[in-house]
Structures are given as structure tokens and as C-alpha cells.
Amino acid sequence: MEKETNPLGNNIKAVVFDCDGVMFDSAEANRRYYDAVLARFGKPPMDEQDFAYAHMHTAFETLERLFGSGEGLKKALQAAKDLTYFPFVRLMRMEPYLMHLLTWLKPNYHLAVATNRTNTMDAVISEHGLTGFFDLVVTSMDVKAPKPDPGQLYKIMEAYSLSGDQVAYLGDSVVDEQAARTAGVKFVAVANPNLEADVHIKMLVEMEDILGRQ
Missing domain, CATH: 1.10.150 (DNA polymerase; domain 1)
Structure with a gap:
């Protein structure tokens, strides 16, 4: 049987997560x-x-x-x-498949967070057992302006010398969509069919199948 085409392309090197609404129900x-x-x-x-x-x-x-x-x-x-x-x-509730997905991604992809949170992200990661999964965490405090400004994504791309077609960004809001579009990265809309995206998913579990097509 012919392998399904990956809608994100075959060159993804980094997977970047928004926090609220993607990693956690906050x-x-x-x-x-x-x-x-x-x-x-x-x-x-x-x-x-x-x-x-x-x-x-x-x-x-x-x-x-x-x-x-x-x-x-x-x-x-x-x-x-x-x-x-x-x-x-x-009180933040981790999305059920997040830990499994991160474990599956970690050996083959750079993992990062791009979030409009400020000084709470370290506590979120520590409290919920995610220490060690992310190579880079970029908050609104680390750039000149919060999303929809693309600065967070540019910072991640620069850190790993990646082009936009090598980065998949998972977000759930219009500010995520706008940041991804301006930065030129692949955008995965999570549980929000109203956004313009390269891929729409309802749950994180779907990412394993999509990226497994590379």
C-alpha cells in the first residue's frame, strides 16, 4: 500500500508547542x-x-x-x-496524550515551547513532570513582543538554524495562527477548525500518525 502523504512535508526537524489549549487545559x-x-x-x-x-x-x-x-x-x-x-x-490539566507524544518525538526532533505566558512556564513544566523534554522554552518575556508577533518562533528557528518548512507549530488560537503565518512555519491547528492551518487535528494523538509519514 502506498504511504500517505505528510501534509506538513517531509522535512520537519522541530515541533513547537503552545502551552494553554494545546499542552494543557488551563x-x-x-x-x-x-x-x-x-x-x-x-x-x-x-x-x-x-x-x-x-x-x-x-x-x-x-x-x-x-x-x-x-x-x-x-x-x-x-x-x-x-x-x-x-x-x-x-489546576492545569495536561492533555492526555502529551507525555506519550513528547516521548515519541524526543529522539528525532527538537522540541520547544512558544507561549504568551510570562514567568510561570518553568513552574508548569516542573509541576507536571515535563522537565527534560523541551530543548528551548520561549515566553513573552524572552522577546520584544508577545504573539501574534513572530519573535518567539524566529528565536526558536535561529537557535537551531532552521527554515520555516522545518518547523511545525501546534497552536489553538488566532494569535498562534498569525505568528506562524508571519514566521513562515508549518501551522497545526489544535481543536479549532476556524483557524487557517496546514493541518487540523482534534487531539495530540493524531500528530504521531502525521509525522510518522516522513
């Missing part, structure tokens, strides 16, 4: 964290529009949306710093 953790900050100021919990925004953007951008600019934002940033996200990391 909905409960994110909602409880931002709602806790809001509660400190007597504000109601996030509505669904704010929650969707928080899923894709940095903590600073989210707090700016929730509190506006000026003194309100300054106080919110301090409250968020005092509260810290770290107690909420344990």
Missing part, C-alpha cells in the same frame, strides 16, 4: 486566577469575552483589558504579583 486555572484578582477590587468575575481574551494574551494585556490603564492597572498588577499564579498551576 481554563479553570486561568479563570480562578483572574477572578481572584478581580475579587480583590470588588469586581465581578470575567465574562466569556474576557475569558477568551485571557486564553490568548499575556497577563499584562489581560489585566489591562480588565482594569484599563493608569492607576487601576498599576494596582491590579501589584495585586496579581502579590497573589501570584503559582498556586493555580496545579
Whole structure:
């Protein structure tokens, strides 16, 4: 039987993961964290529009949306710093097939993370037993601007001297799509059929079959 064509091409050398919505279901953790900050100021919990925004953007951008600019934002940033996200990391739920997929990928691919998280990614990796899997973790703190700016992906490409057709980026949001398009990497949309992508998957388990066609 003829081997199926790989929709990502046959030259992938690095697999890059977004964090929230791809590696983890962080909905409960994110909602409880931002709602806790809001509660400190007597504000109601996030509505669904704010929650969707928080899923894709940095903590600073989210707090700016929730509190506006000026003194309100300054106080919110301090409250968020005092509260810290770290107690909420344990509420993040790892996607069921992630560990198996990383174990399968590790011998043959560079593995990296490109996320709009800031200072919490090390804790996420440590808390959930992922230490040692990723060669490079790039957060919004490591580049001049968060996604959709392509800086995170450019940094990963430069680190391993790779061209766009050698990188597969797994993301689930429009900011991931835009970053991938600008950087010229192959984009895998995870559980979001509304995005433009080279490949759409519903679950991470599908990546083993796709990359196995190389």
C-alpha cells in the first residue's frame, strides 16, 4: 500500500508547542486566577469575552483589558504579583496524550515551547513532570513582543538554524495562527477548525500518525 502523504512535508526537524489549549487545559486555572484578582477590587468575575481574551494574551494585556490603564492597572498588577499564579498551576490539566507524544518525538526532533505566558512556564513544566523534554522554552518575556508577533518562533528557528518548512507549530488560537503565518512555519491547528492551518487535528494523538509519514 502506498504511504500517505505528510501534509506538513517531509522535512520537519522541530515541533513547537503552545502551552494553554494545546499542552494543557488551563481554563479553570486561568479563570480562578483572574477572578481572584478581580475579587480583590470588588469586581465581578470575567465574562466569556474576557475569558477568551485571557486564553490568548499575556497577563499584562489581560489585566489591562480588565482594569484599563493608569492607576487601576498599576494596582491590579501589584495585586496579581502579590497573589501570584503559582498556586493555580496545579489546576492545569495536561492533555492526555502529551507525555506519550513528547516521548515519541524526543529522539528525532527538537522540541520547544512558544507561549504568551510570562514567568510561570518553568513552574508548569516542573509541576507536571515535563522537565527534560523541551530543548528551548520561549515566553513573552524572552522577546520584544508577545504573539501574534513572530519573535518567539524566529528565536526558536535561529537557535537551531532552521527554515520555516522545518518547523511545525501546534497552536489553538488566532494569535498562534498569525505568528506562524508571519514566521513562515508549518501551522497545526489544535481543536479549532476556524483557524487557517496546514493541518487540523482534534487531539495530540493524531500528530504521531502525521509525522510518522516522513
